[in-house]
Amino acid sequence: MNCEAVLNVEDLYTEDRLTPSRKAQVDAHLKSCPLCGGKLAKASPLSGLKSASAPKDLKERMKKLLAKLESAEPAPAPEALSMDSEFWPVVASIAIYLGLALALAWAGPGAPSQKYSPATAEALR
Amino acid sequence: MSAKMTSFWFRTSETVLLVLAFMLPLAFFLRTYDGAAIKTTLFEAGTLVLAFAWLFKGLERGRWELPESARPLALPALALLAWTIVVFASSPYKLAVLPAALKQVLLLLIYLIALLEFGGAGSARRLVGWLSAAAWLAGLYGFFQRLGFDPFLWKGSFGPRVFSTLGDPDRFGFFLALCAPLTLTQWLDPERDWFLRWLDAGLLILLGANAVWTQSANAIVSFLAMCLAGAAILPLVCPSKESLKAAVLASCLALAVGGCAVLAGVDAKRLLEALSALGRSIAEAAQSPVAAGLRLWLAAALAAAAWRARRLFVKQGALSESCYLAGLCAAAVGSLAASALSPDGPPSSASWLAWPLAGMLGGLTALARRGGAVIVIPLPMGETARQRLYAPALLAFAGLAFFPLRWFDSEIEHNTALYHCNRRDWDQALAHFERVSPGTESYVMAQYGKASAYLESDRPSEALAVYAAVEGLSPDFMRVHYEKALAYAKLEDWNNASASHARQAQLDPSFAANYAGWAQSAKRAGDLITAEMAAKAAMALEPGDPAHQTALAEIYMKERRVAEARKLEKQAAQLRREARKKPQG
């Protein structure tokens, strides 16, 4: 693996999600390449946190914060229909298709389908 | 790496998949011979966009990845892909088998992309949602067709049988069947609104009613298979009180559809005949054991993964995931059963949906073991170098996108050519047949039509040249030997004409006109024994046609069997008199 390939998988490496063989390849590269080793140590925000511990009152502070947020914010209105961000691109694509299809069917090239013309439809039956 | 662009490519591919799920069942275009030809174009173009969106996402991130838990599900699909390509490359009739091979490759691509990208309950929910929207529209159109309101050209093409936007009752039936377990899943979804659940129940009734109205034994058997698969699998994979209710609902629906179908006059015998197709399907699978084995491997891998994921989801209390896992399993098992039960497999333009659904099923099972190891293929280049690859990749995309459009244009040209054929305007017909390009589904058919146009416009030697080309694409295509014999007869090459008739008779022993032509050619070639045999065969197939008797009488005269000839001529005269009387009476 070259430097670029190693940097392209750095997040998977720091999360320890590479397969053993791939991890060994990255390790081998890091041993021979101080440049990547330095970059990886700097880029990974978690690398220096191995010995860090959470503050003792963290739980209490989070509970208070949550209670404050809950009282401040009105309950979100329940979404009746899932009109989420995926909805509009799909609707737009379908509208474009329908527009094109209607335009083609109205002013497009070609003759009406011969399979369904009255004579052939009779034969199909 | 830019996370924004990565998510843009992901959203693009999901949008394309949703558009396909919605549009493929609904799209039709009545200026091609088959009104459903546009579905192929949409499918090809859509899969192309999906594949490139996946490619671009990889370029953006500098790597392509596959969760290790999904590897057992990707391997059989990759093997099947390789096998399809090997079979295509070694086929002597590449142009004729190209459309089918291409379709198989694209289906496997869709499966792999769904497996890698859309493995979540959210994606499954959206896909099923858009599919059921399409099912609503198609079902309502079917309802209006049943009432006799159809504003389009194809009105009444199948008599009283409904076919909706799918253009064919069998195809429509398979689509309805596939939607049944998916609608049940939606009904079971714990995050579904009560109002929408009532709508789902309504959709189930609409689906069942349409299945009965198709009056297609295949459609009804598929529908029953899907409902029973749903009834068996939903409570098994997603154990809850609600899923038991869904199973009861599915069983009631199956009973109602089966009962109504028999009451509506779909012969119960025909339903049983469809069941007997199972044996035929197994025999067919045995003819290409490698492909069948690879498919079986894929199905087994999916089943094993689904079973493992089921346990994990139940343990984690992941209700939505377990519900969609159950629904996708039911759809997959139902599709397998339906395709084994229908005599010529599931109609291809409806079965495409089974592949992305199977891919999503695989993706869901991989999701059960989140955070596992990832097999990764990193690109050995930095961000600027990768960005330089964008332009060539886009160019390749544009180049490939040209083909589906060109093929669609060919379908329009083919239809126009047939239009001119029906008006006996052969020059125009020839010009349009000429514009049908190779690779499209109707290419071989267009060559055959071109040769017939030459033959009809008294240019037999040109017709023969084109028939030779047709044989090069697909030997024994339709009635190519018979048509060739007619062309030879126009050139008065009686020996070749006789030989071509003989070949056609071998392939199609119940084709009377071929024997009649053969008798004439053999007589002119001086082979009276063959001529007599052919004339007798024609007479046996169409005993009421006096022309065959006259032809045999002429052969007897040549053989100097005068008495027999006179007797036949009398019989022929008698038949003619009867025929003249009939229309008056």
Ligand SMILES: [Zn+2]
């Ligand atoms: Zn390096």
